[in-house]
Amino acid sequence: MSELASESSNTxxxxxxxxGIGVAAPNGLGTAAYWERTCAGVSGxxxxxxxxxxxxxxxxxxxxxxxDPADRLPDRLLPQTDHMTRLALVAAEQALxxxxxxxxDDDPFGRGVVTASSAGGFEFGHRELERxxxxxxxxxxxYMSFAWFYAVNTGQISIRHxxxxxxxxxxxxxxxxxxxxxxxxxxxxxxTRLVVSGAVDGSICPWGWVAQCSNxxxxxxxxxxxxxxxxxxxxxxxxxxxxxxxxxxEDADAAxxxxxxxxxxxxxxxxxxxxxPPGSGRGPTLRRAIxxxxxxxxxxxxxxxxxxxDAAAVPELDLAEAEAIAAVFGERTxxxxxPKTMLGRMYAGAGALDVAAALLAIRDGxxxxxxxxxxxxxxxxDVITAxxxxxxxxxxxxxxxxxxxxxxxxxxxTTAN
Amino acid sequence: MSQHxxxxxxxxxxxxxxxxxxxxxxxxxxIADASFDDLGYDSIALMEIAARITSTYGVPIEDDALAxxxxxxxxxxLVNGH
Numbered sequence: 001m002s003e004l005a006s007e008s009s010n011t012x013x014x015x016x017x018x019x020g021i022g023v024a025a026p027n028g029l030g031t032a033a034y035w036e037r038t039c040a041g042v043s044g045x046x047x048x049x050x051x052x053x054x055x056x057x058x059x060x061x062x063x064x065x066x067x068d069p070a071d072r073l074p075d076r077l078l079p080q081t082d083h084m085t086r087l088a089l090v091a092a093e094q095a096l097x098x099x100x101x102x103x104x105d106d107d108p109f110g111r112g113v114v115t116a117s118s119a120g121g122f123e124f125g126h127r128e129l130e131r132x133x134x135x136x137x138x139x140x141x142x143y144m145s146f147a148w149f150y151a152v153n154t155g156q157i158s159i160r161h162x163x164x165x166x167x168x169x170x171x172x173x174x175x176x177x178x179x180x181x182x183x184x185x186x187x188x189x190x191x192t193r194l195v196v197s198g199a200v201d202g203s204i205c206p207w208g209w210v211a212q213c214s215n216x217x218x219x220x221x222x223x224x225x226x227x228x229x230x231x232x233x234x235x236x237x238x239x240x241x242x243x244x245x246x247x248x249x250e251d252a253d254a255a256x257x258x259x260x261x262x263x264x265x266x267x268x269x270x271x272x273x274x275x276x277p278p279g280s281g282r283g284p285t286l287r288r289a290i291x292x293x294x295x296x297x298x299x300x301x302x303x304x305x306x307x308x309x310d311a312a313a314v315p316e317l318d319l320a321e322a323e324a325i326a327a328v329f330g331e332r333t334x335x336x337x338x339p340k341t342m343l344g345r346m347y348a349g350a351g352a353l354d355v356a357a358a359l360l361a362i363r364d365g366x367x368x369x370x371x372x373x374x375x376x377x378x379x380x381x382d383v384i385t386a387x388x389x390x391x392x393x394x395x396x397x398x399x400x401x402x403x404x405x406x407x408x409x410x411x412x413x414t415t416a417n
Numbered sequence: 418m419s420q421h422x423x424x425x426x427x428x429x430x431x432x433x434x435x436x437x438x439x440x441x442x443x444x445x446x447x448i449a450d451a452s453f454d455d456l457g458y459d460s461i462a463l464m465e466i467a468a469r470i471t472s473t474y475g476v477p478i479e480d481d482a483l484a485x486x487x488x489x490x491x492x493x494x495l496v497n498g499h
Contacts, residue, residue, distance in 0.1 A: 076437040076457060079465070139472045141435070142464035 016185040016267045017414060019260040020099025020248030021356045022091035024200055026062030026241050026343045030094060035360050038368045039387050043342040045224040045239050050083075050123075050204045058218045060227050061204050062241030062344030080143040081156065082121025084242060088153040088200035089160060091246040096161060099248040100261045101194060112165030113158045113196040114184040115246075116176025116348035117150040118401075119211070122203030124148050157196055157246075165192045170348075173401030174310065175272065176201075177244060177351025178409045182270040184249045193254040198352035202242020212240050215402065217314050225372050228345075230311035230338050231318050231383050232373045238313045241340075244349020245356040252414070264359035268394070268412045269297025275404035286324040286406040290396065293408035294328070299394055301329045304410070306367045306384075308354040308397040311338035312345075321398065322379040331380040335388060339368040351399035351407065358395035358411045365391050421474055423496045425449055428466075428489055435469045436462040449490045460484075463492075470496055 021031050026044025028034035037044075047053070048061045069078060069086045077089065092113075096102040125148030131139040146152055151169040158167050166187045170179040177199040184197035203212070212218055219237035221227030228239040255263060271292025273285035294301060307329070310321055325336060339357055340350055361367055367388040375383050394412035401407075429444055438444050439457025448456060453463060463486075467478040476496050486492040 074437070074440055076439050076462075079435055079437050080461075135472070138468065140468070142461050142468055145461070 013189045015252035016188045016249050017252045017255055018247050018264045018267065018359055018411070019250050019255050019262065020095040020097070020101060021264065021359065022094030022098065022246040023353065023356055024064050024067070024087040024091045024243040025353060026064055026243055029064055029066050029090070031098070031356070031360070038339050038342060038357065039366055041342065041369050041371045041387065043224060043371060045228065045342070045344055048204060051206055053209060056209055056213065057220050058209070058213050058240070059222055060219070060224055060239045062239060062243070062346065063204060064243050077156070080147055082124035082147055082152070084200055084202045085121055085147070085153050085156055087202070087243060088115070088246065089156055091200050091244065092157045092161065092196055095196065095246040095248050101248060102161070106193065108162050108164040110165055110193040111163045111195070112167055112184070112187050112192045113154050113163045114166070114168045114170070114180050114187065115154045115157070115197065116170040116172065116180035116199035116201070116352070117153060118171065118173050118176060118201050118347035119203040119208060120150045121148040121152055122208040122211070123205035126205055126207040153200060161196070163196060166195070172405045172407070173403065174345065174347055174350055175399045175401035175405035175407040176348030177353070177355070178270065178397060178399045178407040179272060180348070181247065181249070181267060181352065181355060181409060182272070182407070185267050185270070188249055188251050193251055195249045196246060197249050198244060198246040198355070199348035200244035200246065201347040201349040204240065204242050217312070219313070228313055228341055229373050230309065230313040230341065231322060231376060231379045231381065233376045233378070235313045235315055235318060239344035241344030241346040242349070243343070243346045243353065245353040247352065247356065263414050265362050265411045266414050267409065269293040269295070269299065269410035270408065271296060272405070272407045275406065284320050284324070284406070286321060286398070286400065287327050289406040289408040290324060290328045290398070293396065293410045297394070297410040297412065299410060299412070301334070304329070304334055304394050304396050305390070305392045306358070306361060306395045307334055307336045308358055308395060309336050309338045310398045310400045311340055312400065317400070318379060321400070322381045326380040332382040334382065335367055335384045336381045337367055337384045338370045341371045341373060351397060351409070354397045354399070355409060355411060358397055361392045361395060362411065362413045365389060367392065421476055421497050423470070423474060423493055425489060425493065428493060431466055431469050432458065435465050450488050452487050454487070
């Protein structure tokens with residue numbers, strides 16, 4: 001089987017555009033708050049507030065502020081949802097409202113939902129398993145049957161908004177947000193008019209925290225301004241976060257036909273690769289993912305105005321990413337940014353939120369900065385450490401998942417932009 | 418089966434706490450003979466309620482019997498052994 005999953009096709013497929021964005025981010029709930037603070041370099045990384053993490057090896061996280069679920073969701077949904085599902089439902093509602101597609105007389109089978117997840121509803125599962133093992137099997141609730149599953153956000157969004165078309169979930173760790181959007185594009189190309197996609201992820205709870213910290217890549221720093229420093233000589237791991245973005249993907253003609261209020265841009269190219277196993281003697285495959293995504297979009301490297309990096313903040317992973325970017329674009333040529341330095345890494349949510357940021361960069365002609373990072377000559381890339389006002393016509397987003405997942409996705413302005 | 422004496426107020430509290438209240442439904446109104454469907458409780462909500470009744474009051478509830486208890490009054494009769 002080929003390691004390359006290109007999306008190329010001989011016949012010109014329908015164009016897939018983004019018409020709505022909903023955001024739940026540690027520096028802002030809602031697209032406007034998130035984007036304003038992101039362009040201003042405002043960080044959302046703080047000591048963990050969801051539980052007492054002071055006795056754990058890592059104590060910082062990116063948690064979504066100003067979120068009272070009882071204010072934002074129907075009462076019936078509260079007993080059956082994990083925290084990250086509640087965030088996803090709010091982001092989905094915002095995205096559909098933004099696209100003016102919240103209620104539709106359209107055929108419900110023409111509207112689908114594809115999200116990504118890395119851990120499902122971990123905190124919900126933690127609570128129920130505690131009762132199961134602590135009190136007895138009969139103390140586990142019926143909602144456990146779905147509330148902790150990877151597919152739960154897809155299911156809840158589908159039920160709440162009557163989306164009866166294709167549904168699915170992608171589980172590829174940090175690469176998931178991009179892979180879900182790519183799968184949503186496949187569904188649009190196959191004839192589904194509208195697909196709700198992206199990812200909201202996170203498991204900042206005692207059990208989830210132990211699971212994340214065990215991977216050895218979580219920063220143990222206690223200074224929020226120095227704990228997550230990708231492409232920096234002080235890099236020592238990442239800060240976990242919760243949140244992400246939900247996007248509304250539509251067939252370009254269908255969006256125009258119904259009079260969608262705006263088109264943020266087109267999902268123009270995508271490729272995923274999987275790295276060979278350690279010891280195979282074969283190198284990493286991120287470069288092939290980037291090359292493939294550009295080819296799929298029909299763009300040359302010179303036509304990409306900004307790269308949103310995966311930014312692992314693990315030195316060997318940072319170097320591999322910087323070298324792949326330099327191999328495609330040339331050394332220190334294209335601007336590279338990692339706004340997730342303000343947020344932490346939100347697993348599947350990260351790629352989806354970076355796609356939202358890329359589309360907003362196109363809209364406003366501004367590249368959001370990488371914060372706290374001191375540029376380091378060993379990485380052959382041009383890391384943007386202050387907001388840059390410049391026209392953005394096309395952007396590349398990179399996301400990598402634990403165990404060898406690489407995904408690259410290109411968004412570009414449409415003539416409507 | 419031992420006798421239990423679960424009242425409407427107890428059931429109302431269990432429903433509200435473990436499955437929430439649907440918009441537009443007045444749980445303080447006369448709900449004894451309203452269908453769970455009209456009250457906004459689907460089959461999984463009723464399984465959740467049944468699990469809570471079992472764990473709180475020690476009353477086992479069979480799935481088939483639960484499916485036939487379509488109103489609060491019928492569910493109370495099932496639990497209380499009438």
